Amino acid sequence: MAIDDTKEAIQDDEDHGPQKDASTRIDYSEDSDLAFDPERKLKVVGTNPIKPDGVDKVTGRAKFGADTHLPGTLVGKVLRSPHAHAIIKSIDTSEAEKVPGVKAVVTRDDFPDIAPGPMKDISVICMAREKVFYDGHQVAAVAATSERIAKKALQLIKVEYEVLPHVIDVMDAVKPDAPILHENLRTKGIEDAPDTPTNIIQRAEWAMGDVEKGFADADLIVEREFDTKPMHQGYIEPQGCVANCTEDGQIELWCCTQAHFVYRSRLAAILEMDISKIRVTVSELGGGFGGKTMFYCEPLAIVMSRKANRPVKMVMTRSEVFRATGPVAGTYSRVKIGVKKDGKFTAAECEAYFQTGPFTGSAFANAPQAIFTRYDLENVRAWGFEVASNRPKVNAFRAPCVPQIVFGVEGVVDEIARKLKIDPIDLRLKNAAVEGYKTIYGDTFGPVGFVETLEAAKAHPHYKSKVGPNQGRGIGCGFWFNRGGETTASLNITPDGSVNLMLGNPDVAGSRGSISMMAAEELGISVDKVRPIIGDTSSLGYNHSTVGSRVTFSAGMAIVQSARAAIRVLCQRAAIMWDVPEDNVVFEDGYVRPASANVGDFEPLSIADIAKKAGETGGAIAGHAEINAKGAGPGFGVHIADVGVDKETGLVNILRYTVVEDAGKAIHPLQVEGQFQGGAVQGIGWALNEEYIYNTDGRMENPGFLDYRVPVCSDVPMIDTVIIEVPNPRHPYGLRGVGEVPVVPTLATVANAVGDAIGTRPRSLPMSPPKILKLIEQVEETGADEAYA
Amino acid sequence: MARNHVTTTVNGDEYEFLCDAEQTLLDCLRDELFLTGTKEGCASGDCGACNVMLDGRLVCSCLVLGVEADGKSMETIEGMAHGEELHPLQKKFLELNGLQCGICTPGILIAAKALLDRNPDPTETEIRYWLAGNLCRCTGYDKVVRSVQAAAEEIRKD
Numbered sequence: 001m002a003i004d005d006t007k008e009a010i011q012d013d014e015d016h017g018p019q020k021d022a023s024t025r026i027d028y029s030e031d032s033d034l035a036f037d038p039e040r041k042l043k044v045v046g047t048n049p050i051k052p053d054g055v056d057k058v059t060g061r062a063k064f065g066a067d068t069h070l071p072g073t074l075v076g077k078v079l080r081s082p083h084a085h086a087i088i089k090s091i092d093t094s095e096a097e098k099v100p101g102v103k104a105v106v107t108r109d110d111f112p113d114i115a116p117g118p119m120k121d122i123s124v125i126c127m128a129r130e131k132v133f134y135d136g137h138q139v140a141a142v143a144a145t146s147e148r149i150a151k152k153a154l155q156l157i158k159v160e161y162e163v164l165p166h167v168i169d170v171m172d173a174v175k176p177d178a179p180i181l182h183e184n185l186r187t188k189g190i191e192d193a194p195d196t197p198t199n200i201i202q203r204a205e206w207a208m209g210d211v212e213k214g215f216a217d218a219d220l221i222v223e224r225e226f227d228t229k230p231m232h233q234g235y236i237e238p239q240g241c242v243a244n245c246t247e248d249g250q251i252e253l254w255c256c257t258q259a260h261f262v263y264r265s266r267l268a269a270i271l272e273m274d275i276s277k278i279r280v281t282v283s284e285l286g287g288g289f290g291g292k293t294m295f296y297c298e299p300l301a302i303v304m305s306r307k308a309n310r311p312v313k314m315v316m317t318r319s320e321v322f323r324a325t326g327p328v329a330g331t332y333s334r335v336k337i338g339v340k341k342d343g344k345f346t347a348a349e350c351e352a353y354f355q356t357g358p359f360t361g362s363a364f365a366n367a368p369q370a371i372f373t374r375y376d377l378e379n380v381r382a383w384g385f386e387v388a389s390n391r392p393k394v395n396a397f398r399a400p401c402v403p404q405i406v407f408g409v410e411g412v413v414d415e416i417a418r419k420l421k422i423d424p425i426d427l428r429l430k431n432a433a434v435e436g437y438k439t440i441y442g443d444t445f446g447p448v449g450f451v452e453t454l455e456a457a458k459a460h461p462h463y464k465s466k467v468g469p470n471q472g473r474g475i476g477c478g479f480w481f482n483r484g485g486e487t488t489a490s491l492n493i494t495p496d497g498s499v500n501l502m503l504g505n506p507d508v509a510g511s512r513g514s515i516s517m518m519a520a521e522e523l524g525i526s527v528d529k530v531r532p533i534i535g536d537t538s539s540l541g542y543n544h545s546t547v548g549s550r551v552t553f554s555a556g557m558a559i560v561q562s563a564r565a566a567i568r569v570l571c572q573r574a575a576i577m578w579d580v581p582e583d584n585v586v587f588e589d590g591y592v593r594p595a596s597a598n599v600g601d602f603e604p605l606s607i608a609d610i611a612k613k614a615g616e617t618g619g620a621i622a623g624h625a626e627i628n629a630k631g632a633g634p635g636f637g638v639h640i641a642d643v644g645v646d647k648e649t650g651l652v653n654i655l656r657y658t659v660v661e662d663a664g665k666a667i668h669p670l671q672v673e674g675q676f677q678g679g680a681v682q683g684i685g686w687a688l689n690e691e692y693i694y695n696t697d698g699r700m701e702n703p704g705f706l707d708y709r710v711p712v713c714s715d716v717p718m719i720d721t722v723i724i725e726v727p728n729p730r731h732p733y734g735l736r737g738v739g740e741v742p743v744v745p746t747l748a749t750v751a752n753a754v755g756d757a758i759g760t761r762p763r764s765l766p767m768s769p770p771k772i773l774k775l776i777e778q779v780e781e782t783g784a785d786e787a788y789a
Numbered sequence: 790m791a792r793n794h795v796t797t798t799v800n801g802d803e804y805e806f807l808c809d810a811e812q813t814l815l816d817c818l819r820d821e822l823f824l825t826g827t828k829e830g831c832a833s834g835d836c837g838a839c840n841v842m843l844d845g846r847l848v849c850s851c852l853v854l855g856v857e858a859d860g861k862s863m864e865t866i867e868g869m870a871h872g873e874e875l876h877p878l879q880k881k882f883l884e885l886n887g888l889q890c891g892i893c894t895p896g897i898l899i900a901a902k903a904l905l906d907r908n909p910d911p912t913e914t915e916i917r918y919w920l921a922g923n924l925c926r927c928t929g930y931d932k933v934v935r936s937v938q939a940a941a942e943e944i945r946k947d
Contacts, residue, residue, distance in 0.1 A: 050883045057891030058879040060826015060866035064892055067825040148809060234926045236830040236838055237892040286828070286892025287926050318831040509889040509927060670886040674928055678889065681929030705835035705924060713930045714914075714921040 029730070030446075033564075034557065036665075036727045036734040044521040045733055048670045051513035052532055053284065062284045065240030065256030066315045073242060074103050074143040076301050076314035077150040079157050080324065081132035081139050084166035084390040084698025085179065088128060088139065088159060095156040096142060101149035104307035105157070106300055107140045112272045121359035123270040125393055126299045132161070133181060133358035134390050135699040136323030138296065143304040143312045166390040166698040170355035171227075171332050173199040173389040181358055181388045201360045205383035206368040206440045214347025214379030218338025222415050225334045226408035228747070228765040229691035230327040230355065233397050234682070234710045237286020239325065240315035243301035247309065251278045251302055255295070258288040258506050259545030263295050264537045270299060281536040282506045289508075289682070290396030291326050293545050322703035326395020327692060328404070329354040329362045335408040343422045343430045347379040348372045352405050356386045357393035363400040369441040371405045374450050374479040374636055376433040380440050390698050396547060398679060399480045399740035403686070403747050404765075410476040410748030411761050418787035424475040424752075425458045425638075441481075449662030449726030450479075450636040456722050457638040462658040467642060471655065472757025474641045478744025482737035483548030484629035488541040489558035491519060491566050493621040497608025499523065501532035501559060504543030505551045509675065509739075514667040518556045518733060522563035523607060524590025541626045549737030552667060553728075554629035560732045565623030573617040574605050631730025637661035637741040639680065639749040645757040650773030652688055652754055658720040664728040664736030675738045677719040683746020685711040691766050759784025797858040799824065800868025808855035814848075815839045817855035818865065826866040826895050830924065837923030840896035840903075841865045847903040849922075866895035869902065877947075878902055878940040887936030889927035897923045901937045909945050913938070 029035070056062040093105045108129045114120050128137050140157050144150035165179035172178060180197045187193045188202035215221060241255035251273075257263055260280040268275040285292065297314040305312040316325070333352040339345050350371055356362035368382035384401075417424040432454060437445045457463055457475070467473045490502040501519055503512055512532040520527040544550065567587045574592035575582045584599040585592050591604035614621050642656040659676040666672040689709045693701045702708045727734030747765060754772065755761030759779040764771060783789070792807040799822065806821040815832070818824045818841070827850055830836035834849040841850045842864035843857075869876045878898050881887065888894040897920060904911060904919045911919065916937050917930070925933060 048886070051886075053891070054883045054888070055875075057888055057894050058866075058875065058882050058898060059870055060824070060895050062891055063825070064828065066819075066829065069823060069825075148811075235890075235892075236836055236924055236926055237828070237890070238830070284892075285890055287890045289926070315829075318833065318836075510886075670932070671889075674886050674889055674932055677929035677931045678927045679929075682926065704833050705831050706833065710924060710926060711930075712921045712924065713934065714917040716930060718913075718934070719929050719931045 034560065034732050036729045036731055038727065042521060044517045044527050045665070045667050046669065048668055049513065049517065049527045051510050052516060053507065053512065064237055064284045064286045068242045068254045068283065070242060070244060070311040073311040073313045074145060074308055075147045075150050076141055076143045076297065076304055076312045077147065077154055078138050078297060078300065078320070079140040079154045080320070081128065081135060081137040082699070083132055083161055083163050084135050084168070085164040085181070086132050086161040087130065087164065088132060089162055090160045091140060092158040093140065096153040099149060099153045099156065101145040102142055102153045103145065103310060104143040104304040105140065105153070106303050106307070110303050111270070114270060114272065119266065119269040121361070122266055125359070126270070126296060134392050136320065136392060138300065138324065141300040141304060143308055167199070168389055168391060168694045168698055170330055170353050170387050170389060173387050174353065174385070181390065185388070199388040201356065201386045201388055203383060203385050204365045204368060205381070207381040208440050209379030211347045211349055211379045211381040215338045218346045219341045220416065220419060221336060221338045222412045222419070223334065223336035224408065224412055224763060226411065226763045227332045228330055228404040228407055230330040230391065230394070231686045231690040232322060232327045232708065233289040233291030233395070235287030235289060235291055238316040238318060238321045239292065239296060241298050241301055242311055242313045243298065243305045244311040245302060245306040249273065249277055253278065253280045253298060253302065254283055255280065255298055256283045256285045257292050257295070258285065258508060258547060259293045260506060261504065261537050261543045262293065262545050263298065267299060267302065271302065279536055279538045282534055285506050285508055289398055290400060290547060293547060294326055294395050296325060318705065319703040322708060323700050324392050326393060327391070328397040329356060329364065329394045329401055331355070331404040333405050333408045335412045337412050337416060339416050339420070341420065343420055343427050345375055345377055345431045348377050350382040350405065350409065352384040354384055354386050354401055355389055355391065355394065357391050358388055359393050360386055362386050362394045363396060367401045367405045370402045370479055370481065371409050373439050374433055374477055375431040376437050382440070398682070398743040402480065403478070403683060403744050406478050406744055407747040407751060407765065410745060411751060411763065414474070414752045414755065415761065415787045425454055425463070428477055429454050445634065446729060447726055448634050448636065449724050452726055453636050453638045453660050453662050453724050456724055457640060457660045460640065460658055460660065460722060462640050462656060462720060470647065470757065471642055471644050472753045472755065474749045474752025474756055476639050476745035476749030476752055478637050478741055480549060480635050480740040480744060482553060482632040482635050483550035484554050484632045485544035485550050486628050487543055487554040487558045488626045489555055489562050490540060490624040491559065491562040491622060493566055493607060493611050495611050495614065497606060497611045498529045498531070499525070501530060502535040502540060503532055503555055504535055504540045505546045505555055506534055508546055510668065510671040511551045511555065514552045514671065515555050515559050517667055519559045519563050522560055523567070525607060549635065549739035550632065553632055553731060553735055553737045556733060556735065557629045557731060558625040558627050561625035561627065562623040565625065566621055569621045569623065570607060570610050573610050573614065573621065576617045577605065577610070577613060578602050631728070633664050633728030633730065633736040635662055635736045635738065635741040637745055639745045641749045641753040643750065643753040643757055645754060645772065647776055650769035650771070650776060652767055652772060654684055654716055654750070656717060658722070659742055660722040660724060661738065661741055662724040662726050662736065663738050664731065665725050665734035666723045667733060667735060669723060672723055672738050673721045676721045676742045679742025680719050680746050681711050681716050683743045684716060684750060687747045687750040687765060688767050755788050759788045761785065761788060793856045795856055795859045797860070798862040800864060810856065812855045813851050814853040814855050814858050815850040817858070818850060824865055824867055828892055828895055830892065837900060838893050838896040840899040840923065842899060842903060847900055866899060869898060876902065877943040878937065881936040881940040881943065885932055885936045885939060887928070887932045893923060893925045897925065897933060905941050905944060909941060911941060
């Protein structure tokens with residue numbers, strides 16, 4: 001069962017399984033021109049130039065989602081459900097509409113009633129219909145000449161609710177007597193599923209080998225249960241947008257998103273209009289991490305702009321971001337691994353439950369495919385259930401649905417290492433998958449860097465250092481597929497030989513710089529001669545979203561193809577200028593030269609020399625590419641954490657942290673390190689602090705950064721990094737993608753370190769002080785767990 | 790409802806604007822003066838993205854009312870560079886990759902400058918606690934702290 005294909009990518013762009021290879025137009029094999037060339041000398045790739053968007057971002061010039069101002073803009077505000085689960089009996093907006101300055105009010109009556117399916121779910125998240133499904137669900141909106149007027153009008157909208165019983169926790173939601181969100185829901189993926197209402201949306205299973213035989217062959221079996229809480233992506237920039245509709249039905253939308261092409265397709269679907277009439281321009285993106293792949297206020301702004309014939313701006317508050325936008329799935333999992341006395345794994349099994357909010361879309365199918373992948377297991381069975389409950393619909397977050405379950409898997413591996421008295425890195429080396437391993441999702445590994453990553457961690461001074469009293473050390477490992485997918489790019493050579501790039505993917509952390517570096521490398525020019533922009537949706541062909549560690553890989557490939565297309569044109573033009581046949585010229589190091597001395601005595605022509613004459617030799621010189629990038633290379637990370645635990649308060653301090661990860665090739669090493677460090681600290685927050693707290697009415701009680709505490713600067717030490725480079729043979733610069741892997745092992749690594757420190761390995765997140773204190777007291781009463789004594 | 794007239798100095802230039810009594814200084818900067826370099830991350834004083842200097846004090850502009858700026862002097866991110874010359878903090882954040890998405894960067898730069906103005910040689914711990922009110926979700930803070938350290942060294946040399 002492989003889920004991802006182009007159609008579903010539009011409908012549901014959160015990451016699922018690896019792609020089917022449908023592209024026959026371009027040769028992505030290891031022998032193609034696009035393959036990695038280990039002999040190639042690099043001048044730009046591997047250096048650390050200042051990123052092209054940098055100066056704007058240190059001077060306050062950069063325009064983020066809330067920074068667009070158009071003349072005559074109205075302010076839009078949203079009325080949200082105060083209930084976790086209720087029937088909307090009536091909505092009366094008449095008083096609100098009378099307030100001077102109110103220019104548009106929208107409710108469910110203003111949205112088309114489209115057919116059930118993923119687009120309907122998205123439409124319902126943006127505007128509740130018969131029922132509200134969570135505290136914060138969007139129920140109505142007002143556009144007015146000022147925020148004060150809009151807020152006043154919201155208070156005058158009368159909504160009559162019939163409150164229903166609600167369910168928040170994932171395991172409560174699967175109980176037989178749980179409140180039901182959708183009366184007509186029947187579980188997909190189960191043969192002979194009972195024809196009764198349920199909250200289990202679907203089941204998905206991956207399996208290979210003979211798991212029962214594997215466990216029968218084992219000398220030791222460790223089986224444990226784990227749970228994790230939803231966390232929020234925690235981007236610092238709340239979602240903001242401006243929509244402007246014209247009388248002839250054209251829509252312009254400015255917003256902060258990782259997915260402007262996907263937004264456009266989905267907006268067209270839920271508003272029942274032509275895709276081409278919607279133009280989405282992406283602002284600078286103030287963090288996303290997967291969370292800005294789904295819109296909330298944008299369709300309301302569009303419909304209100306249409307009603308008012310004026311631009312409408314909507315910016316979410318932090319509380320709205322917490323209550324209504326995509327958290328990460330909370331989970332329950334049971335993990336079982338069998339092992340021989342010598343440390344060789346014989347079988348692995350996992351059953352997991354994922355909280356998804358009211359609708360499908362958690363990308364839970366990633367987990368069974370990824371959680372054990374890195375070990376050379378032959379016998380694996382992993383299945384998961386996606387479960388509805390009265391919380392906002394979850395959204396993607398770096399390696400969606402994988403870190404939560406790896407939290408358990410790496411805990412079981414840690415316990416096995418202790419029980420067998422094998423060094424935890426040696427145990428992983430003994431089981432490390434290498435080139436040729438056939439994965440549970442059907443791919444066979446090419447060259448992969450897991451062994452190199454483990455060996456580098458083992459050799460690191462951190463791993464060799466001593467652990468102090470009341471401290472603990474943990475090791476954890478993780479894997480992510482990395483992604484390719486639909487990508488377009490355009491490269492224009494200006495009349496003076498400097499270059500503009502138009503890229504189709506929002507840049508979340510520096511991709512446009514790395515892509516510019518690859519363009520400069522191809523063209524043999526310095527990177528400051530390359531100026532990139534992110535094109536709007538009317539300027540380029542369709543691009544899949546900025547997700548799954550796909551952009552630098554895929555857009556890098558597209559820009560290499562664009563540059564090579566432009567180089568072919570440069571050669572044609574030089575041949576025209578010299579009046580020689582085209583095959584008598586070659587392009588090297590930024591110059592077109594005669595292919596041999598026999599061609600004639602010509603001075604090499606720079607790109608600028610040729611560009612200057614472009615008007616006389618055939619017009620503008622450009623290259624572009626429209627691809628469905630293949631050949632993403634799997635990535636692996638090994639983390640080492642040292643923690644100190646305050647035995648009086650249960651507070652865990654991160655004392656030292658090291659990330660070792662295979663990048664394939666670091667295009668911009670400082671940015672790669674930044675990905676490692678940022679991912680690790682996000683994982684540390686998830687491990688130690690972050691959770692949604694609901695009261696008995698099903699309302700979120702901590703929708704602000706004071707009570708939902710993400711790591712602050714004084715919480716963490718410097719994060720040491722080691723970049724391993726085992727090139728991906730199927731990318732021209734060997735890169736793999738580095739956005740997801742750094743989070744994957746973090747939760748487990750910190751928990752293993754805490755286990756080492758306190759004598760029992762935590763199996764429930766977050767490891768907040770009260771929970772750790774309880775474990776410490778438990779150890780004091782009954783002694784440490786045998787393996788952790 | 791009558792609006793309030795405010796006269797204030799921003800980055801050395803005098804400005805006048807009208808604002809509602811309940812409008813925050815952050816909203817006035819962004820919506821009345823169109824100085825959008827100062828960012829809103831939380832509007833509750835928890836994230837520091839809206840940091841500005843008000844009469845020499847580091848404040849969260851979301852916790853100050855617009856009317857309180859009357860007769861006072863402000864420094865915002867837009868005034869940090871001098872002409873084409875970036876401040877050493879701005880330079881080091883660029884060179885050492887002290888920013889990723891950049892939304893927290895204006896607030897962090899303002900806060901870091903306030904630190905270095907009073908303590909030109911802070912320890913790593915002092916930097917970390919001073920910046921504990923500035924949330925960054927991208928970087929993990931490592932390169933933020935290193936950028937501040939490098940800028941401090943640069944400033945001390947001058």
